[in-house]
Amino acid sequence: MLFNADRRIALDRASPVPLYYQIYRIISDYMKEPGAVGRKLPTEEAMMKVFDVSRATVRRALQALESSGQISRSRGRGTIVTNNASQEQLTTIRSFTEQMRLESHVPITKVVEVKRVKAGPEMARILQVSEEEELLQVTRLRGNESYFPLALFISFLTSRSNLTGKENFEGSLYELMRNKGTAVVEGDAIIEGRLAEGRIAKLLRIEEGAPILYYERVGCTALGEHVELVQCWYEATHYKFRIHLTTKI
The missing domain is CATH 1.10.10.10 (Winged helix-like DNA-binding domain superfamily/Winged helix DNA-binding domain)
Incomplete structure (x- = not known):
């Protein structure tokens, strides 16, 4: 037992x-x-x-x-x-927009909220900034022509992103940052199985207690500077992650 x-x-x-x-x-x-x-x-x-x-x-x-x-x-x-919650390292960083286009889908985004928030202790630790630094928080619903909303994204961006908050956030954040001279080229991610609760369930239009995929990633520049923390909740019956694995010989 x-x-x-x-x-x-x-x-x-x-x-x-x-x-x-x-x-x-x-x-x-x-x-x-x-x-x-x-x-x-x-x-x-x-x-x-x-x-x-x-x-x-x-x-x-x-x-x-x-x-x-x-x-x-x-x-x-x-x-x-049958299974333990586990972590897998993803091998390629792509934006949601890029991923949808790669799969021949038309990406659809609805911006829910854009605001400034103080980092606080936890975000400061993760993003390697001061607790008083203001982060740009961008909340968006994502999907495609076949299913919307498919996911909820909440991105926390440091000043290293060079974004002001006045940009058009209906496309790729990574593309916006590249246009401002900041490229996210590496990061660490976790994937977990969770149950939808409260605001998450309401925004995704699913019942509380429904299974969801939670994905969290910290994105960095080539110099190792932490630029973003993105938290994503995917409607589990319409999305999956594929990870290519190899063995060391």
């Missing part, structure tokens, strides 16, 4: 976060343990006792885990952990 079915785990019943999603996150954390893949989860009845919730709440949490590909359920075998 991934955790002791005889213990009790308290949920925050005063929190606005649904109980099923609290259970989802707790189980997801347990599944990050080494060797979790292939192990068995407790039965629904055991989980009802562990979390002191109804069967319907447990089932909704399990459905969310199954939808995100973290577990498989079958009669006879029970509920098995």
Whole structure:
């Protein structure tokens, strides 16, 4: 078992976060343990006792885990952990606009908001700027002629981007920056499976609790200067990432 079915785990019943999603996150954390893949989860009845919730709440949490590909359920075998949340290094940096055109789609963008925000401790650490530096925050809905909205992008840009906030943000940010003399040529990215919540679900026009792909990237210049942090939420049933892998000999 991934955790002791005889213990009790308290949920925050005063929190606005649904109980099923609290259970989802707790189980997801347990599944990050080494060797979790292939192990068995407790039965629904055991989980009802562990979390002191109804069967319907447990089932909704399990459905969310199954939808995100973290577990498989079958009669006879029970509920098995099938996957750990993992990180993959992407080999090519492309803007959403460039990617859509590469796939012969017509990119569509709706600018939701453009504003200035202070970096604060976390953004300052990630982007290697002072906490007082003003970042340009650009929020956009992205999609194509076949499906819109497909994704929500929130970009945080440092002064190194040379963007003022008055540009037309319906196209490629990278193209705008290149035109201002700044080229993003490398970066670090993470991809995670998540569930849509609150504003994210509303902007993407999907139900809360629906599976989404979360993608986050820090983009740098050839000199290693951090230029942007972009956070992306993709509607999971209409988008996938393909990563080319090789082995070292």
